[in-house]
C-alpha cells in the first residue's frame with residue numbers, strides 16, 4: 001500500500017499505468033474509497049498514469065478530527081501531486097470529488113490539465129440535511145444511514161440486477177470511519193461555487209446521471225451552463241454513473257482527456 005504525507009495527513013493512494021504518461025487523478029465521493037473506480041482502472045491506466053486516492057477520513061487514509069473543508073480536500077490533492085512529483089494532472093471527481101475539482105480549478109488552475117466533474121453540483125444542499133446527517137453518524141455510526149444513502153447510488157433496477165455490486169458498495173460505505181464521514185458531510189454542506197463558476201478556465205467536462213436524486217442532472221446542466229466552454233454528457237444511471245453506465249462513462253472520460261489542448 002502507498003501513502004503520502006500531505007499537510008500532516010497520511011493519504012492512501014494507488015498508482016497504475018506508465019509513469020511516463022500524462023497523470024490522471026480520480027477522486028472519490030462521500031462514503032466511498034478509491035475502490036469505487038474499479039471499472040475505470042484498466043482502460044484509463046492503459047493510456048494514463050492513473051492515480052487514485054482515498055480522500056481524508058475515507059478508505060485507508062487517516063481520519064483527522066473534523067470538520068473538514070473542501071479547501072482542505074483540495075490542498076490534499078496538491079500535496080499528493082507534490083509527493084508524486086507531478087506538475088500537472090487531469091482530474092476527475094464524483095460528487096464530493098467534483099466539489100474538490102471545482103476548488104482546484106479555481107485555486108490551482110496551473111496544476112490541472114483538464115477537469116471532469118461527475119455527478120456533482122456547484123452546491124449540494126440543503127445545508128441542514130448535512131448537519132443532521134453528520135450528527136446522526138456521530139451518534140449512531142455510518143451503518144445507521146447506509147441503506148438510505150446507498151439506495152441513491154444506483155437505480156433500483158440496476159441494484160436488483162447487480163446485487164453483488166450493490167452489497168459491495170453498501171459495505172464500502174458502512175466501513176467508512178464515522179468521524180471522517182461526518183467531517184466530510186460538513187465540507188460538502190459548506191461548499192458553494194455557484195458565484196465562481198464563470199472564473200473556471202480549465203477545460204471542463206460535466207457528466208450527469210438522468211436518475212441521480214443526490215445531484216440531479218439539472219445541477220450538472222447548471223455547471224455546464226456556467227463554466228465557460230464546458231462540455232455536458234448525460235448518462236443513464238443514478239449517482240454513480242461510473243458504475244452504472246460504465247462503457248459510456250469510460251468512453252466520455254477517455255475521449256475528453258485524450259483531446260488535444262486548444263491552441
Ligand SMILES: O=C(O)CC1=CCC(=O)O1
Nearest residue numbers: 029030095096149188214
Ligand atoms: O451521500 C449522498 O447523499 C450523495 C453525495 C453528496 C456528496 C457526495 O459525495 O455524495
